Amino acid sequence: MPVASSRSLLRTEAVARREQLDVTSYDVVLDLTGEATFGSVTTIEFESTGGPTFVDLKPVSVAAIRLNDRPVDVDLLREGRLPIETSAGTNVLVVDARMPFRNDGEGLHQHVDPADGRRYVYGMSFMDAAPTVFACFDQPDLKAPYTLHVTAPPDWVVVGNAPATNPEPGRWEIGPTQPLSTYFVTVVAGPYHVVRDEHDGIPLGLSSRQSLAQHLDKDADELLTITRQCFDEFHRLFGIRYPFGDYHQAFVPEFNAGAMENPGCVTFRDQLVFDTRVTRGTRIVRATTVAHEMAHQWFGNIVTPTWWDDLWLNESFAEYMGNRVTADVTQYDDAWTHVAWSRRQWGLLADQRPTTHPVAGNGAVDAVAALQNFDGISYAKGSSILKQLCTSLGDEVFFAGAIDHFTRHRFGNATMHDLVASWERSGAGDLSPVVDQWLRVAGADTFTLDREAHVLRRTPPPEHPADRAHRFEVATLSEGSVTTTVVDVSGPETPLPDLAGTVVLDPREQSWGVYVPDTATVAGLRTELPLVGDDGLRAAIWNNLKSGFNEALVAPDDVVELLVQAFPVQDTEDTARHTVPWVLGEVLPAATPGSTARVHRAVADLVGSTEPGSELQLSAFRAAVRTADDVDLLRDWLASPPTGIDLDADVRWRLLVRLATLGGTHPTELDAALADDRTAATAVSHVLATTSLPTAEAKALAWEMFTGVLDSPNYELVAAGQGLWQGSQRELTAPYVERYFAELPATSQVRSGWVLALAADAFFPRTFVDDDTLARTEALLDSDVLEPAVRRRVADHADELARRLAVxxxxxVS
Incomplete structure (x- = not known):
C-alpha cells in the first residue's frame, strides 16, 4: 500500500521541538487482526513549555484525536504532520487511527509466506517510518519508555522491545521499555517458530517463519553460541551489562537491511537462516552481523545520536566492534580477512565519488538528506578510522572513554564532541587532528609508487584537501617471500628505499587510502599472486587491483589474467561487493573479446579438478554458470550437476536464470519449477528468471513492476530490475533506456523511503555503458526533479558510468 506523502523533518525543526518538549511516555494499542490495515491508538504524555508544535502521523484514516481531553480537528493533518497547540506543563495526546500494512520493508511490513500461506508482520521504524505505525514525535532525541498492547490472531507469537506477556489468547502486553528513540520501536508478530534459551541471566530467543523452522533449529546452536560469546566479551570490554531485558533475534521476511538493532528485539533478513548450502564466508557475514547488532545495544541504544548526521556513532562503532569481537571470541577468527574482501572497496568507492561526505557531523539539513549518507563511509571508512584510533590509543584508553560516554549519557543522546571529550578525559590527549583531518573531511588520499624517484606520492582529493598522517607497511614480493617496510606519510612525497619487483602498498590495510599498483607490480603479480599464502595479503592485493581499475590505471585484460592465474579462493562469495562478481560484471565487459569464454574455461576446469564439495568448487561452479553460453551444458548440469555440487534450490535457480537469459527456457518451465518448490526465496528467483527472458513480454513485465502498475514486494521489485538489464539483450532493452530517465521521477508517487531508492538503483540501465547514457544521466541530475534518495543513487551511477567509460x-578493444 503506497504511503501518503510527507515532509522531511528539518534539523532546525527538531532542535526547536526538543527545546519545547520532554516526552514522558508512549502507550500504543495495536490491533493486528485486519488484512490491509491495522488499528493504532497512541497515547503520548509529554511536558511542554507551551505553544504550537506538531506530531508525526501517516495514517490511512483517523477516527479521533484528543489533546488534553479536547478534540483536535482531523483535517489539520497535512503531509504527515498534525499541528497541535500545547499547554505549559503536562499534556496528553490520544490518536485513534488506521495504519497501513506495507510490503516495502518499512513501517509494519506484512508478508504472506508462499510456502504455506501463513501471514507474518514485523515493524521497521527506522528514519521516518514510525509514523505509519503510531503517532509520535519522530526524532532521535525525544526518547521515552513505551508500553504496547497488541491484539493478534490467537495462534500468533508477539515479541517487542521488552519482555512480552500473553495474559489470554490473542492479547499481548509489552513494556514499559527503557527510554527509546522512535526509530527503535518494533513489534514482530505472527505464527513464528521460536527457540528460547538463557545466558548469564539474559533470556535469549530466536524466531523465523514456520517454513524455515527446521533450518533455524539446525543453526540455533551456532547462533546462540555466538550470542553468548559476544555478550561475555562486550560485558568484559564495557563493564556495563546489557540493560534491555530479553534479547530476541527475529529473522524476518523481505527485510531491506542486513539487520536492525531494535533494543530487545533485533530483526534480521531471514536469508541468514540458511535453507541451502552456503560457504564459510556467508556464515562469517551472519556472525559479524549478529555481533554488529549486539554492539549497537551499547553504541546506539544506550546512547543514541542527537541527530542523524552523527549516525556514525552507531554504525562505525558497531562495524568495528562487531568484526573485532567476532574475530576474537568466536570460531570465525578470520573475520577481518573477510571484511577486507567484502567491505573495504564499498567504503573506498563511496569516498571517491562526488557524493562523498565526512564520516561525522556531515551537516544533514533534514532526515531524508541524512539517509543518503548512510553508506560505506558510515560503515567501512568509519570502522577503519576507529581501528586506527584504538591501535594508537590502546585498549585501556579507548574503552575507558567509551565507558565514560555510556555512563554520562545513559539512555540519552550525545554527539561526536561528547564522545571525543570522554576519550580526552580518559587520557587520549588532544584528538583534534583525528577529528579535523579524518572524521570531518571527506575523501580518500591516493597513493602511487614512483620507482624512478624512489618516492611514494600521496594525492589528496582536490575537492577535499587534507593533510592526513598515515602509517602503513610496504611489502615486496619475491618468489613467494614477503619483505615489509614501515612508512610514515605526512606530506605529498615520502622517500622509499630502492624497491624492485612486485610492490604492495599497505598490505595489512592499516590505513585508509586508494593504493594504485604500478605497471611492474601488475606484471609481477602474474607470477607472485599464485604463491601468496597469506589470506589478508591476497585480499589487499585484490583491493589495490580494484582501486587501480577504478582509476583506469589497471587494464581489464590484466585483471582477467590474474583471475585465471590465481582464482581468489578466499573470497568465495558472490554478492556484488565480492571479487568474482566484480570481474564478471564490470571487468569482463571491458576486456578483450573472448575473455568471458576464457574465464569460463578456467572456472569450469576448477569445478572438475578441485576437491568435490569444497567451497572453492562451489564458488567456481557459480562463476561457471554465470559465464556459460552453452544451453546444452546448463541443461546437463540441471539434470546432473558435477560431483560435489548439490542441486538445491539456490543452484537450481542459478541455472534457470542463466538459461532464461540465453533464451534456453520459457515461462511454462519457470512456473512449473516455482510450483514444485514455492518459497519466499524461489518466488524472488522466479521473478529474476522470468524478467531475464529475451522477450518483449518479459521486459514489459519488469517495467510494470518498476512503474507501479503491478504492486510488488521489495525483493521481487529489485529482482525485476536485475532481470531487465542483461548485456546480451541490448536490442530488446534499448527502448527502456530513454523510458528510465523519462519515467523515474514519477516513481516517487507510487513508493517511498528505502525501496524508492532501491528501485531506482536496480532499474538503472547498467548494461548501456556509452556517452549517450552518461549524458542522459547528467541531464536528469541537472533537471532537479528527483527525490533526494533517488538523486543520490542516480548520481552514484553517473560516477560509476564515467569510470567505466574511462577504462x-x-x-x-577491437
Missing amino acids: RAAYP
Whole structure:
C-alpha cells in the first residue's frame, strides 16, 4: 500500500521541538487482526513549555484525536504532520487511527509466506517510518519508555522491545521499555517458530517463519553460541551489562537491511537462516552481523545520536566492534580477512565519488538528506578510522572513554564532541587532528609508487584537501617471500628505499587510502599472486587491483589474467561487493573479446579438478554458470550437476536464470519449477528468471513492476530490475533506456523511503555503458526533479558510468 506523502523533518525543526518538549511516555494499542490495515491508538504524555508544535502521523484514516481531553480537528493533518497547540506543563495526546500494512520493508511490513500461506508482520521504524505505525514525535532525541498492547490472531507469537506477556489468547502486553528513540520501536508478530534459551541471566530467543523452522533449529546452536560469546566479551570490554531485558533475534521476511538493532528485539533478513548450502564466508557475514547488532545495544541504544548526521556513532562503532569481537571470541577468527574482501572497496568507492561526505557531523539539513549518507563511509571508512584510533590509543584508553560516554549519557543522546571529550578525559590527549583531518573531511588520499624517484606520492582529493598522517607497511614480493617496510606519510612525497619487483602498498590495510599498483607490480603479480599464502595479503592485493581499475590505471585484460592465474579462493562469495562478481560484471565487459569464454574455461576446469564439495568448487561452479553460453551444458548440469555440487534450490535457480537469459527456457518451465518448490526465496528467483527472458513480454513485465502498475514486494521489485538489464539483450532493452530517465521521477508517487531508492538503483540501465547514457544521466541530475534518495543513487551511477567509460577509453578493444 503506497504511503501518503510527507515532509522531511528539518534539523532546525527538531532542535526547536526538543527545546519545547520532554516526552514522558508512549502507550500504543495495536490491533493486528485486519488484512490491509491495522488499528493504532497512541497515547503520548509529554511536558511542554507551551505553544504550537506538531506530531508525526501517516495514517490511512483517523477516527479521533484528543489533546488534553479536547478534540483536535482531523483535517489539520497535512503531509504527515498534525499541528497541535500545547499547554505549559503536562499534556496528553490520544490518536485513534488506521495504519497501513506495507510490503516495502518499512513501517509494519506484512508478508504472506508462499510456502504455506501463513501471514507474518514485523515493524521497521527506522528514519521516518514510525509514523505509519503510531503517532509520535519522530526524532532521535525525544526518547521515552513505551508500553504496547497488541491484539493478534490467537495462534500468533508477539515479541517487542521488552519482555512480552500473553495474559489470554490473542492479547499481548509489552513494556514499559527503557527510554527509546522512535526509530527503535518494533513489534514482530505472527505464527513464528521460536527457540528460547538463557545466558548469564539474559533470556535469549530466536524466531523465523514456520517454513524455515527446521533450518533455524539446525543453526540455533551456532547462533546462540555466538550470542553468548559476544555478550561475555562486550560485558568484559564495557563493564556495563546489557540493560534491555530479553534479547530476541527475529529473522524476518523481505527485510531491506542486513539487520536492525531494535533494543530487545533485533530483526534480521531471514536469508541468514540458511535453507541451502552456503560457504564459510556467508556464515562469517551472519556472525559479524549478529555481533554488529549486539554492539549497537551499547553504541546506539544506550546512547543514541542527537541527530542523524552523527549516525556514525552507531554504525562505525558497531562495524568495528562487531568484526573485532567476532574475530576474537568466536570460531570465525578470520573475520577481518573477510571484511577486507567484502567491505573495504564499498567504503573506498563511496569516498571517491562526488557524493562523498565526512564520516561525522556531515551537516544533514533534514532526515531524508541524512539517509543518503548512510553508506560505506558510515560503515567501512568509519570502522577503519576507529581501528586506527584504538591501535594508537590502546585498549585501556579507548574503552575507558567509551565507558565514560555510556555512563554520562545513559539512555540519552550525545554527539561526536561528547564522545571525543570522554576519550580526552580518559587520557587520549588532544584528538583534534583525528577529528579535523579524518572524521570531518571527506575523501580518500591516493597513493602511487614512483620507482624512478624512489618516492611514494600521496594525492589528496582536490575537492577535499587534507593533510592526513598515515602509517602503513610496504611489502615486496619475491618468489613467494614477503619483505615489509614501515612508512610514515605526512606530506605529498615520502622517500622509499630502492624497491624492485612486485610492490604492495599497505598490505595489512592499516590505513585508509586508494593504493594504485604500478605497471611492474601488475606484471609481477602474474607470477607472485599464485604463491601468496597469506589470506589478508591476497585480499589487499585484490583491493589495490580494484582501486587501480577504478582509476583506469589497471587494464581489464590484466585483471582477467590474474583471475585465471590465481582464482581468489578466499573470497568465495558472490554478492556484488565480492571479487568474482566484480570481474564478471564490470571487468569482463571491458576486456578483450573472448575473455568471458576464457574465464569460463578456467572456472569450469576448477569445478572438475578441485576437491568435490569444497567451497572453492562451489564458488567456481557459480562463476561457471554465470559465464556459460552453452544451453546444452546448463541443461546437463540441471539434470546432473558435477560431483560435489548439490542441486538445491539456490543452484537450481542459478541455472534457470542463466538459461532464461540465453533464451534456453520459457515461462511454462519457470512456473512449473516455482510450483514444485514455492518459497519466499524461489518466488524472488522466479521473478529474476522470468524478467531475464529475451522477450518483449518479459521486459514489459519488469517495467510494470518498476512503474507501479503491478504492486510488488521489495525483493521481487529489485529482482525485476536485475532481470531487465542483461548485456546480451541490448536490442530488446534499448527502448527502456530513454523510458528510465523519462519515467523515474514519477516513481516517487507510487513508493517511498528505502525501496524508492532501491528501485531506482536496480532499474538503472547498467548494461548501456556509452556517452549517450552518461549524458542522459547528467541531464536528469541537472533537471532537479528527483527525490533526494533517488538523486543520490542516480548520481552514484553517473560516477560509476564515467569510470567505466574511462577504462574503455584507456584500454580500447577491437
